[in-house]
Amino acid sequence: MxxxxxxxxxxxxxxxxxxxxxxxxxxxxxxxxxxxxxxxxxxxxxxxxxxxxxxxxxxxxxxxxxxxxxxxxxxxxxxxxxxxxxxxxxxxxxxxxxxxxxxxxxxxxxxxxxxxxxxxxxxxxxxxxxxxxxxxxxxxxxxxxxxxxxxxxxxxxxxxxxxxxxxxxxxxxxxxxxxxxxxxxxxxxxxxxxxxxxxxxxxxxxxxxxxxxFPVLSKLKDKKEFNYITLIIQYEDKYILRKRTESLLEGMYEYPQYEVESISNIVNDFEDQGIHVSYYQYQKSYRHIFTHQVWNMHIYKVIVKDKIMEDWILLDKEKISEMPMAIAHRKIKI
Ligand code: SF4
Structure with missing residues (x-):
């Protein structure tokens, strides 16, 4: 050379x-x-x-x-x-x-x-x-x-x-x-x-x-797609985030999201756990592409009463912008 x-x-x-x-x-x-x-x-x-x-x-x-x-x-x-x-x-x-x-x-x-x-x-x-x-x-x-x-x-x-x-x-x-x-x-x-x-x-x-x-690079496997129902949950005058424990985006905060077919699965599950859902409304959907996976996120606004999950964190609306959050969730407007 x-x-x-x-x-x-x-x-x-x-x-x-x-x-x-x-x-x-x-x-x-x-x-x-x-x-x-x-x-x-x-x-x-x-x-x-x-x-x-x-x-x-x-x-x-x-x-x-x-x-x-x-x-x-x-x-x-x-x-x-x-x-x-x-x-x-x-x-x-x-x-x-x-x-x-x-x-x-x-x-x-x-x-x-x-x-x-x-x-x-x-x-x-x-x-x-x-x-x-x-x-x-x-x-x-x-x-x-x-x-x-x-x-x-x-x-x-x-x-x-x-x-x-x-x-x-x-x-x-x-x-x-x-x-x-x-x-x-x-x-x-x-x-x-x-x-x-x-x-x-x-x-x-x-x-x-x-x-x-060149370079010769064998084809990568297709990205795995996930469909999430993602919730902007209001409890009294606060909003709920959770801290991720999954290896992807570990430690970042996010709106709770669930890999289920429909919002009614979540409502029923919440009710079984003593969390009363008094309101829910579909907002919009986002598609976020990572290196190895794709998230299709269907966003709902939800109001809950009575109690919250153990891993949920209650925050004032203004405080959410101060929490470290992945772009997939940061782009959600509440
Ligand atoms: S292929 Fe790359 S290394 Fe070769 S001449 Fe072109 S720019 Fe230079």
Missing amino acids: DIKRLEAWYEKNHRKLIFRETNHPYYIWVSEIMLQQTQVEAVLPYFERHIKKYPTVKELALADEVVFQKDVEGLGYYRRFKNMLKAAKIIVDEYQGVFPNQYNDLIKLPGIGKYTAGAIMSISYNLPYSALDGNVIRVLSRYLGKEEDMRLEKNRKVLDSINQSFIENATPKIYTQAMMELGAKVCRPKNPKCEECPLSEHCFAYLNDQVEK
């Missing part, structure tokens, strides 16, 4: 993103976690707010979990932020608040896998550790003409060791960022800009007019 040309291209052309203008490990870590499954444009305002509010890992470790969840509301994949908070506390407790600079220490922290550890080691400490994400997989698959299915871990491992051999002959902090930037801006999934690419001279896919063929 023409690494020198790639690095020169990066120095000249990269976007001046706030988290690319620093090598501070805390900034790199926060940005890499936020960028998982999330577009740069969506991350930028969150990142800026985060750094202002929690300028160091020590401040982050002191954050209240519910407040922090609210801070990241809208970014999705909330487990990563639970892990971020856990990792911050470990860094303060076990490393006196100094960000670890050894790969073996980083990889032990919650939410830090091989990719994030590689990104921190290479970008912050300029050490040759491969950081192979979806963008880099695409660039290398095309450049090398890799025919293997990149959904399979064993094939990604082979690519990772090739990436490792490249970074060992590069300036690690530039190489990692150059590959990320190339994947994001030039070697895009659709319509890559090969004529602007510093790797085009030896790129297998480009030279063989097979750019669309």
Whole structure:
């Protein structure tokens, strides 16, 4: 690979993103976690707010979990932020608040896998550790003409060791960022800009007019669909939310929802449990698409009397906007 040309291209052309203008490990870590499954444009305002509010890992470790969840509301994949908070506390407790600079220490922290550890080691400490994400997989698959299915871990491992051999002959902090930037801006999934690419001279896919063929990715299973009846429940002058315990969106708040055929199933079930439903009215339906599932949510307004369920939380209407909530529920207007 023409690494020198790639690095020169990066120095000249990269976007001046706030988290690319620093090598501070805390900034790199926060940005890499936020960028998982999330577009740069969506991350930028969150990142800026985060750094202002929690300028160091020590401040982050002191954050209240519910407040922090609210801070990241809208970014999705909330487990990563639970892990971020856990990792911050470990860094303060076990490393006196100094960000670890050894790969073996980083990889032990919650939410830090091989990719994030590689990104921190290479970008912050300029050490040759491969950081192979979806963008880099695409660039290398095309450049090398890799025919293997990149959904399979064993094939990604082979690519990772090739990436490792490249970074060992590069300036690690530039190489990692150059590959990320190339994947994001030039070697895009659709319509890559090969004529602007510093790797085009030896790129297998480009030279063989097979750019669309790579990376080879086997088809994912169809998304699972769920039909929910979702309730805006009023009890006296308050509204009801519940805190999710399910692994998807764990810890986020939501309006109670039930996977049943009709509202009358819920009314009957409530009545059996001593909760009297004095009013219900259909509002509207939403469809929310996650990575692996789809929620069809049919929203009803409900007034209950006598008692409430144990896991329900009573809140004033104004307070609801302060609770961390997934977008699927935040878009419900009461
Ligand atoms: S030449 Fe085109 S396909 Fe090859 S790495 Fe560059 S942008 Fe990607």
